[in-house]
Amino acid sequence: EESIDKRRVHLRRDALRDPAPVSLHLLPCEVPVNRPTPVGLFFTPAIRLGPDGLEASFRGHSLRGEEVVVPPGFMGYVMTEEKAEVLVGKQKDHEREEQELVEPPSVPQALERDFDHFMGATASFSSFTVWGLLAAAIHAQVSED
Amino acid sequence: LTAESVRLSWALAFLRGASPLGWEGAIYLFNMCLPQLFEIKVFKEKNRSWFINESVQSGGLLHFATPMDPLFLLLHYLIKADKESFQGKFQPLDQVVMDDMFPDCILLLKLPELETLLRHVTEEKEIDKKKYYKYSKEKTLKWLEKKVNQTMAALKTNKVNVSARVQSTAFFSGGQVSSDKDEDYVRYAHGLISDYIPKQLSDDLSKHLKLPEPPASVQNPPSKKAKLSDEPVKAKEDYTKFNSKDFKTVKKNSKMTAAQKALAKVDKSGMKSIDSFFGAKHVKKK
Numbered sequence: 001e002e003s004i005d006k007r008r009v010h011l012r013r014d015a016l017r018d019p020a021p022v023s024l025h026l027l028p029c030e031v032p033v034n035r036p037t038p039v040g041l042f043f044t045p046a047i048r049l050g051p052d053g054l055e056a057s058f059r060g061h062s063l064r065g066e067e068v069v070v071p072p073g074f075m076g077y078v079m080t081e082e083k084a085e086v087l088v089g090k091q092k093d094h095e096r097e098e099q100e101l102v103e104p105p106s107v108p109q110a111l112e113r114d115f116d117h118f119m120g121a122t123a124s125f126s127s128f129t130v131w132g133l134l135a136a137a138i139h140a141q142v143s144e145d
Numbered sequence: 146l147t148a149e150s151v152r153l154s155w156a157l158a159f160l161r162g163a164s165p166l167g168w169e170g171a172i173y174l175f176n177m178c179l180p181q182l183f184e185i186k187v188f189k190e191k192n193r194s195w196f197i198n199e200s201v202q203s204g205g206l207l208h209f210a211t212p213m214d215p216l217f218l219l220l221h222y223l224i225k226a227d228k229e230s231f232q233g234k235f236q237p238l239d240q241v242v243m244d245d246m247f248p249d250c251i252l253l254l255k256l257p258e259l260e261t262l263l264r265h266v267t268e269e270k271e272i273d274k275k276k277y278y279k280y281s282k283e284k285t286l287k288w289l290e291k292k293v294n295q296t297m298a299a300l301k302t303n304k305v306n307v308s309a310r311v312q313s314t315a316f317f318s319g320g321q322v323s324s325d326k327d328e329d330y331v332r333y334a335h336g337l338i339s340d341y342i343p344k345q346l347s348d349d350l351s352k353h354l355k356l357p358e359p360p361a362s363v364q365n366p367p368s369k370k371a372k373l374s375d376e377p378v379k380a381k382e383d384y385t386k387f388n389s390k391d392f393k394t395v396k397k398n399s400k401m402t403a404a405q406k407a408l409a410k411v412d413k414s415g416m417k418s419i420d421s422f423f424g425a426k427h428v429k430k431k
Contacts, residue, residue, distance in 0.1 A: 035201065
C-alpha cells in the first residue's frame with residue numbers, strides 16, 4: 001500500500017502562483033554534481049554581447065549563447081521535491097495544504113488521503129540561455145531555407 | 146504547463162501511471178480541479194547541465210507538461226480488458242479501468258465528458274441506467290484516422306520536415322527543395338500516433354490507412370548526409386557537440402530519437418518548432 005502511495009506527488013498550488021524569477025543557463029557539458037556553486041562570481045559577470053550574440057566561457061572553453069523563450073501559453077518552473085520531514089516541521093503549512101485538497105468538490109475520495117511526497121515550484125522563468133561552444137556554432141551548417 | 150491551467154487549478158498531482166504502450170510507467174500531471182490530464186515529456190540530451198541561479202544541476206533535463214487526450218490511456222485499459230477477460234462483452238467502466246500497479250488510473254473515470262470520449266472507441270449499452278462498454282476496433286481505427294489527419298494538419302502548419310527522401314534528393318541535387326508529399330506526412334503522423342497505442346493497433350492502423358511498407362531506400366538515405374555533417378563535430382571534444390545542426394541532422398532521419406519525438410509532439414500543442422526553441426537564431430539572421 002505504501003509503495004503505491006509513493007507514486008503520487010502532490011504539487012503545491014501555492015508555490016505555482018508567484019515564484020521568484022530565476023536565472024537559467026543550459027550548458028553544453030555535463031557537470032556531474034548537483035550543488036550550490038557561485039555562478040554569479042565566475043560565470044555571469046563574464047557574459048558579453050558579441051557580434052553573434054552572447055559570449056562567455058566555462059573551464060577555458062569559449063561559449064556562445066542564445067536567449068530562448070518559453071513557448072507561448074507556457075510557463076517555466078523550477079521544481080523541488082520536498083522531504084517528508086520538512087512537512088512535519090511545518091505543520092501549519094501541511095494543514096493548509098490538506099484543506100485546499102479537500103475544498104474543491106470535484107476531488108475524488110481517494111485523493112483526500114495524504115500525499116507523502118510534495119513538490120513545489122521554487123522559481124519560475126519565461127526564458128533561459130542556451131550555450132554552445134563557439135567553434136561549433138561558427139562551423140554549424142546553416143539551414144536550407 | 147499552460148498559464149491558464151495553473152491559474153484555475155486547485156490541486157495538481159504528478160502521477161505515475163501505465164503508459165499507453167503498457168510496458169512501462171509514465172508520469173502524468175493530473176489537474177484535479179478541472180479535471181484535466183497532462184503528460185510529462187522530458188527533453189534529454191547528452192552533455193548538458195543547468196546553472197539554476199547559484200547552483201549547478203547535472204543532466205540538463207527539460208520537462209514539458211502538455212495536454213494529453215485521455216482516450217489513449219482509456220484505450221489501453223479497454224483493449225487489455227477486451228483481450229484478457231471480457232472478450233467481446235459489455236462491461237461497466239469501473240471494471241475495465243483497474244490497475245494494481247497504477248491505482249491512480251481511477252482518476253480517468255472522473256474526467257468530464259467521459260461518455261462522449263468513449264463513443265469514439267467503444268460500443269455502449271445502457272441497462273438500468275448504468276452504462277456498459279465494449280471495445281470496438283472498427284470505431285477505434287476510424288478515430289485514429291481522424292487523429293492522424295489532425296496531426297498531419299499540425300505538422301503542415303508547423304512546417305515540420307517529414308520527408309527523408311525529399312531531403313536527401315534536395316541535398317544531392319544542390320538545394321532543390323520540393324514540397325513534402327502527403328504520403329510522407331501520413332507516415333510521419335502515423336509514427337507519432339503510434340507512440341500512444343499498442344504495436345498491434347499501430348499495425349492495424351497502418352493497414353487501415355493503406356500505408357505502403359516504406360521502401361528500404363527511404364529508411365536509410367539520410368545516413369550519408371548525417372555522416373558528412375557529423376564530421377566536424379566528431380573532431381572535437383565530447384561536449385563540443387552542441388550546435389543546432391545536431392538537431393537538424395536528427396530530424397532528417399525517418400526514425401527519430403525519443404527526445405525528438407517528444408519535441409515533435411510538443412510542436413502539435415502550439416509550441417514553436419525545435420529550431421526556434423533550441424537554436425539557431427544566428428541561422429535565421431544570415
